[in-house]
Amino acid sequence: MDDYPNRERQDADHVEVPSARPAGHAEDASPSASTGSDTQAAPHRLMVVVGADLRAESADRPLAYRLIREIEAWIERHRAVLSVEIQPEVCTDLWYLHHDELRRLPTVCLGGPRVNLLSAYLARHLVEADRDAEVLLQIDPDFTDLQACLWGSDHTLTAHGLDLFVQQYLDGYLRAVATQIEP
Numbered sequence: 001m002d003d004y005p006n007r008e009r010q011d012a013d014h015v016e017v018p019s020a021r022p023a024g025h026a027e028d029a030s031p032s033a034s035t036g037s038d039t040q041a042a043p044h045r046l047m048v049v050v051g052a053d054l055r056a057e058s059a060d061r062p063l064a065y066r067l068i069r070e071i072e073a074w075i076e077r078h079r080a081v082l083s084v085e086i087q088p089e090v091c092t093d094l095w096y097l098h099h100d101e102l103r104r105l106p107t108v109c110l111g112g113p114r115v116n117l118l119s120a121y122l123a124r125h126l127v128e129a130d131r132d133a134e135v136l137l138q139i140d141p142d143f144t145d146l147q148a149c150l151w152g153s154d155h156t157l158t159a160h161g162l163d164l165f166v167q168q169y170l171d172g173y174l175r176a177v178a179t180q181i182e183p
Contacts, residue, residue, distance in 0.1 A: 043087035046071065046177055047107040051116035052092040059155045060111040063162050064090045067108060070166050074174050084178055093117040106146035106177045108165075111158065112136075113151075122149045135161040139169055143176035 050060040071088045093116050096102050113120035135157050138149040150165050152158035
């Protein structure tokens, strides 16, 4: 008997976002592939976590894919100087919280505590005044801790929070992801 009867359903909660380029694209070649070496560094995975709640799926998941496009655009702009591959992936809070290996990865959490269990967990570290903010960006400005969380009091304000994150923090955050030491 399977100890995890919902495993198949959980697998549907995890979506890897394919690259916008077709497979085998010339820019997909790694530096090690061009030198003939058989060793290739594993990609630095970056998790974008949304709630499994229906409101989160309909409102926050599209924002997550918008963030993925911003990350991919950043990667394209910096491809020549990146020494690692960054692989962004979208998954639900349930999938993320039930897989230890994911919780050690850089993570951007989208959506508030009412629709995202990871946000609820991270909100425990906030002072009460911050929990009631209209837009909240919870991020280490030194990028030592690569867990970031953002939400707004409604969908429009969450989208505004994403815009602020992209404008003010995405570059530094992705530079830290690219230079981190993998766990």
